[in-house]
Amino acid sequence: MPSVRPDLAHEWVVSAEEGHVIQRRLAEKVVLAPLPAEGADAPRLAAGVDVGYSKDGHRAWACAVVMDEAMRIVDRVVVPGVPDRGYSTGMLAFREGRLTLEALEALTIEPHVVFCDGHGVVHERGLGLASHVGVLLDIPVIGVPKTPFHAVDRLPDKPRGSYFVLTKEWGAQGASIRLRTGTKPVYVSPGHRVDLDSAIALCLRWSTGRHRVPEPLQAADTLSKRARNEVSPPVP
DNA sequence: GCGACAG
């Protein structure tokens, strides 16, 4: 349902050097604004998007899942494909960005906010995968990776809901937050059309404490693994 | 000064 801004077209690339230029240019288009987690203006449909790979890395499946306010799946899609290039620090969007966009565009129901398995503005050039996707689609996106990009100041306390705003290297653009008591935290940062406070509140609103990441993201991850196993089933 | 650093 969402579609790429025609004026930006696909900002894809082949060389890392050109990729840096694209990231700096798109980073200027990132919008950090409040997006209430509760109330009349709060998102009522949230999506999670993730990409899974075959063990040889030659095949990939981009999955998007949309949930309603009761965390019930109302739409989901699987887009098989091939990763554009290998992984390299800071260039994740050029590896799985295109497939990620294709999955979101293939949805029948348009989500009001998207949770992405990658950083947002907490990126060396201010444009992690979540921001890249958010700017091209011009929809609210929140970055929720499971490991920090750079050294993290400190970890949040153990209970769900505890968080610590990162200051080292990144000012107050990101935070480490515990979505499930007793498990490692995730590192949230605004992707596009949300600010950090909103991103934190939305992560809590769309997670239940049963998983380490927001439910839509968990569902997308599970779906990508299922899609992969249908092609290359577990041997043992 | 150099290296490490999302998936």
Next chain:
DNA sequence: ATCTTGTCGC
């Protein structure tokens, strides 16, 4: 990301 064995918890 993916592979891998065992273990803990609901």
